[in-house]
Amino acid sequence: MPENTPTLLGRKLKRSAHLFYIDTGFDITSNTYAWKLIGKDVEDMSIELNPDTETVKNILDETTVNDNGYEPSISVDTYFANPNDGAFYTKLKDIAMNRLTGDACRTRVMEVLVDKTGTEFDAWVEEAVIKPQSYGGAQGGVRIPYNVLFDGNRTQGTATYTGLTDTDKAKTITPTFAAAS
């Protein structure tokens, strides 16, 4: 079946077709992942690529562009502290309350684009640093907004959702990741 089947996915991808996970193991040397899907209570979240470019004009009035790459990051502005989130909550609490830095904040993240039928989708895994920005917030619940700073070693591969029969339900299954050979 072709990609972007209109009857299944609609004319444009739903926002929930781009899924973002954080490895709650916080161990970049591990061969296994413990993915936590991000996005509950978050109404707007983008991967900011922050491209670093500069335009230079030489003495011959010729213009060139120097492309210095990207400094991607994500701002997750709404996270309600919830002990039911298990390891993710425990780690975020630890980082924020004990002011952890460096490798203690380093883990891996995965992006998946559910843009076709089946159970396997394009995925990218990259190291990242998780940094809480504040905690507390207004009435309604304890908030811990945090930033995700991408830190390189980006790997493309495949996310497999075993047992998936409806792409709209991908978010209910924890995928496994395999790097492209």
Next chain:
Amino acid sequence: MNIVEKMRDILLRFPKISTICNDINIDLTSGEPTSYGLSSTGDSLISEDILGNQTRRHSFLLYASYSGINDFERTENSTALTELSVWLSQQIGEEVTTVIEDETCTGEITRISAGNGRLYAIENNNIITGMRYQLQIEVEYTVEI
């Protein structure tokens, strides 16, 4: 329970409800003194997160028939509605179900606000049994899809 069934269930748990009424009807009161009617007046989407989970708002009107023969009784009636308003605002976290495209989704009540409790009508000019009060209730709840 869907949001209508859940709100009826919550109202029946109001500690003072048993002293002033025995049941809450849907849409209409029975007309008897201290009978209540819960009427659903609309449901709307407030927000949706990036995973598709929804926050919705459901509006209700609660009709209450009281006796209001004098100022003392009428003060008692308004006091009961005020106490109910405050009590309702504390009833959050209750689980509700919502059917979307034939699939039952769960969620929880995150906010209940009640206001505009007032005398709505006097049926047949009967102030002994026909004082009908109205309370507007708005409930916000989540739907995890």
